[in-house]
Amino acid sequence: MLEVKFRLFNPRLNPRRTKIEMPGWGGKPEPRADGSQEYAWHCAPFTEGAQYGIEIFYPHDNELHVSRKDGKLVFDGDFGPPPPDSDVLWPPFRSFGQDYFTYQLLLDLKVGPDWAIRTEPHPRFYTDTTDTVPIAVPALIRSEWWPMISFIVFKAPAEGRTHIFRPGEPMLQILVLPVTADFTLAAMDAEEAAEREMRGRRIHNSRPTLAAETTWTSRTDTVFDGTYRHLLRAAKARNKET
Numbered sequence: 001m002l003e004v005k006f007r008l009f010n011p012r013l014n015p016r017r018t019k020i021e022m023p024g025w026g027g028k029p030e031p032r033a034d035g036s037q038e039y040a041w042h043c044a045p046f047t048e049g050a051q052y053g054i055e056i057f058y059p060h061d062n063e064l065h066v067s068r069k070d071g072k073l074v075f076d077g078d079f080g081p082p083p084p085d086s087d088v089l090w091p092p093f094r095s096f097g098q099d100y101f102t103y104q105l106l107l108d109l110k111v112g113p114d115w116a117i118r119t120e121p122h123p124r125f126y127t128d129t130t131d132t133v134p135i136a137v138p139a140l141i142r143s144e145w146w147p148m149i150s151f152i153v154f155k156a157p158a159e160g161r162t163h164i165f166r167p168g169e170p171m172l173q174i175l176v177l178p179v180t181a182d183f184t185l186a187a188m189d190a191e192e193a194a195e196r197e198m199r200g201r202r203i204h205n206s207r208p209t210l211a212a213e214t215t216w217t218s219r220t221d222t223v224f225d226g227t228y229r230h231l232l233r234a235a236k237a238r239n240k241e242t
Contacts, residue, residue: 025127037218042224064077066093075093099156101153101154117149
């Protein structure tokens with residue numbers, strides 16, 4: 001198991017493995033049953049993907065509202081005086097060109113020589129319906145020899161929109177990835193393509209059986225079933241045995 005070590009300058013950043021909050025940005029804990037409201041957590045691929053990384057929390061007491069007016073970024077928030085005996089930038093937010101802004105994060109994450117860390121939007125960005133969640137820009141950092149994430153870049157909101165940083169809310173996610181994307185793309189040969197096609201047809205033909213007790217229709221008349229979850233559970237059990 002890979003160990004990710006961290007060093008904090010502000011303990012309220014609270015790095016932890018990403019969790020789906022319910023009730024909260026993950027939705028409500030409604031059952032997979034007819035008439036329920038559908039939420040992203042009902043989808044197993046989203047649930048696994050959302051919990052794959054490390055979430056970082058906004059560490060300040062007051063909200064920050066970032067908006068764009070007449071083409072210029074406006075930062076509306078009271079951070080108070082700068083920390084005593086500190087050389088950090090204050091306030092910690094800065095414009096970065098006309099379409100981005102930065103936050104002085106000051107977080108050290110140490111991974112092994114074959115690994116890197118990548119910033120990205122927090123999963124709650126994809127469940128938000130208010131268009132107010134901050135959007136962290138993806139960046140790959142080779143932290144084996146770069147001992148500090150000095151700042152994070154965020155995408156600026158569109159004209160008339162506002163992105164909000166709230167105390168205690170996650171503001172970005174960090175993934176731990178192989179340092180090099182060491183793969184190539186190649187078309188399947190006829191035998192492999194036929195095997196994949198046959199597997200897909202078998203799943204399709206077995207779907208009524210696999211989904212027999214897990215099919216439900218949401219409040220918006222969207223039909224869901226648990227075929228993928230059944231196969232995922234079986235694959236995990238098989239891998240555990242081997």
